[in-house]
Amino acid sequence: MARDEKTKQWFGGYVSRYDFAQSIEDEATVKLFYDRRLPEVCVQNDDLEDELCEIFEDEQLTDHQIERLQNKYASMVSVLTADDRLNTIAKDIVLHFPRRGYQGKAMVICLDKYTAVKMFNKVELQWKAEIQALNKQISQCQDSSRKVYLRGIRDNMKAVEMAVVISEEAGEDDKFKQQGLDIDRHRKRMNKRDANGLTLEDNFKDPEHPLKLVFVCAMWLTGFDAPTVSTLYIDKPMKNHTLMQTITRANRTAPGKTCGIIVDYFNVFRHLNKALADYSRRKEDDESEDQEVAVEDKSVLFLLLKDAIQQGADYCLSLAINLGKIRYETDNFSKIGLFDEYTDKLIANDEHRKQFNVYQNTIDSLYDACKPDILTGDGTDRQWVAIFKYLRGCVDANVDHGNIEQAKKRIADLLDESILTDDKVKEHWINYRINREQEIDVSALDFDALQTRFKESPLKNMEVAHLREFIEQKLLELLTVNHTRNSFVERLQGIINEYNSGGRTTEQSFEDLNSFKDEITLEEQRHIVEGLTDAELELFDLLYKEKLTADERIAVKNAARDLLQKLKQLSAGKPFWYKNRQEQGQVKEAIKSILHEDLPESYDKPTFVKKCDEVYSLIYDRTLTAGDTFYH
Secondary structure (H helix, E strand, C coil): CHHHCHHHHHHCCCCCCCCHHHHHHCCCECEEEEEECCCCCCCCCHHHHHHHHHHCCCCCCCHHHHHHHHHCCHHHHHHHCCHHHHHHHHHHHHHHHHHCCCCCEEEEECCCHHHHHHHHHHHHHHHHHHHHHHHHHHHHCCCHHHHHHHHHHHHHHHHCEEEEECCCCCCHHHHHHHCCCCCHHHHHHHHCCCCCCCCHHHHHHCCCCCEEEEEECCCCCCCCCCCCEEEEEECCCCCHHHHHHHHHHHCECCCCCCEEEEEECCCCHHHHHHHHHHHCCCCCCCCCCCCCCCEEECHHHHHHHHHHHHHHHHHHHHCCCCHHHHHHCCCHHHHHHHHHHHHHHHHCCHHHHHHHHHHHHHHHHHHHHHCCHHHCCCCHHHHHHHHHHHHHHHHHHHHCHHHHHHHHHHHHCCCCCCCCCCHHHHHHHHHHHHHHHHHCCHHHCCHHHHHHHHHHCCCHHHHHHHHHHHHHHHHHHHHHHCCCCHHHHHHHHHHHHHHHHCCCCHHHHHHHHHHHHHHHHHHHCHHHHHCCCHHHHHHHHHHCCCCCCHHHHHHHHHHHHHHHHHHHHHHHHCCCHHHCHHHHHHHHHHHHHHHHHHCCCCCCHHHHHHHHHHHHHHHHHHHHHHCCCCCC
16 A cells, blocks of 8 residues: 555565566566657646546446546546547557567557547557558668568568457447447457467467457456566556556566567656655665666667667777778678678687677667667667678678578668668678578588688688588587597587687688598498497497407497397387386396396406496487487
C-alpha cells in the first residue's frame, strides 16, 4: 500500500531483498528503457488522475465507477478517447512496431475495453495503409539495398497477427454496439483454439507464432509471462504496484533480447519514478540514497551506442586499423581494398578477432535497441555501425565457412544506410565475396592452388585462415570417429598459439599447417592400413600399449575385433543397459572377461584394469550417443 508499507508493520522488516537493479545485474531480467512519445495529455490535477487510476485499474467497472466517469470525468475521458488522438497513436504504433530492432511481441495498453477494440480497429486500418505505402515506395525505389530493406519491413508486417484480449461479461454485444463497435469477431478469436488445440495465450507466448501484437486494458498485465514481449505501448493512467507489474511484462529475458522498451503516450513517467523508488530501494533506512533504477530514458541508449562506437574504433586503431579511412574515403573501390586489408589484420590473431567481435556485437545490439528512432537524423552513427557490420562480415566469411550464410548476410545486408553509395560497386563487392567463398570450398580444397595463391596473395593471413579451417573441420571429423586422437588437437593448438603469439612468421605457419594437413590425411586412411574398421581402430588405439611385439600387436587387433562383435551381440539383448545399474555391471564384467581371454600376457594387472575401465567409459559414451547400440 504505497509508502505505508503495511506488510512490514504487520510482519516486521525484510529478511532479504531482491530488487530490480540486482535482477538486472544477475541477468535474470533485462533493462527497461522509457520512450515518451506524442500525443501528450497534460493533467494538472494529480488528485484527479489518482482517482482515474483507481477507476481504470480493473477492466470490469462497477456501476458506481461508470456513474463517476459519466458525471465527474466525462471531459477528461473524452479527451483521452478522441478519434484524432487515437488516430495519431495508431499511426505512431504502425510506424514504430515493424521498425524496431528486436522484433519481439508487443502489448498496447488501453484505457478500457471499448478503447482496446477501437485502437485495434484504427491500427488495423493504418497497418493496411502502411503496407500499400511501402509497396509504392518499393516500386519507385532505385536503390537496391534500400529496396531490400523496405521489402523486409513490408513482409514482416504482412506476417504479423493482432488480437484484442479483454475479459468477457454478460450483455457485452449490446454494450459494444452502443459504442459503434463489434466485439463478436474478437470474442470468437479469444475463445477459439487453433488446429493444434492451443489458445490465444499459448500463441502469444510462442516466440515463433505470428501473433505479435495484442490490445489489452487489464488482462495479461499481471501474473502473465511471455518472455519475447519487448515493447509496451501505454496509453492508460497507471501508478504504484499496477504500473510496476505492467512494465515488468517487458523485462523478461529471451534469446536476442537485450532490453525492453516502454512507449508512453499518457505520461505515466512521473508516477514511474515514484513507484521505482518504492520497489528499487537497496537500503530501507535511506530513501534519499541515489539508486540505479530499472528504467532509463531511451536517450541513454544513443549515448551508449556512441560510446561503444568510439571504444570499438579506438581498439581497431590500436591494431593499426583506421576505420575513419573507410568512413571518409570517397572512392568505393578504395573502400573495398581497405576492408580486405583490415580483415587480413584481424585474422592474423585470434584474440584480436574475438575482441573485435565483442565490440561489434555490442554496437549491433545497441543499434537495434535504438531503432526506429535512430533511422532518422544525420546518419553518422548508422554509417559507423555499417562499417563495423561490413568488416565483421568480411572476417566471418574468411574464418567460419560453416556459418557462411550468416557471413554473406552480414555483407549483403545493407540495412537502411550504406557506406558504398554506388549500386554497381555494391553488387560487384557482394558477388566478389560470394564467388570467392565458392572458389575456396573447404570441403574440396585444392592445396596446390592454395599454395600458389598464398605465394602471390598480399593478404596471406586470409589464406592461412582457409587452410586452418579445413584442418579444423577434418580433425573434427576424425575425432568424431575416433576419440583417441586428442594428441592431434594439442599439436594443432600449438601451431595456432605460435601463430597468434608471433613466434612464427605467416609463411612458416602456413608451412606448419600444410605439413600437419598431410599427417591427418594419413591418419584418415590408417584404418585401411591396419585392416580394421573405424570402430575397431578406436578400440585398438585404446587397448594399445608401448613395446608390443609383432605377435602381440596382432593379438590386440583381434581383441578389438572380438570385443566389438560380442558387445554388439550383448547390446541386442540389453538395449537400455546404460540406464540400469545391474546391467551396467554385467557389461563391465563382459568387457573384463573378453579382454582377459584375448589380450597378451604382457598386460599386467594395473594396465589391464586401466584398459577395461577406459573401454567401458568409451562404450558407455558411445551408447548414449547412438541411442540403443554400441556402434552404428
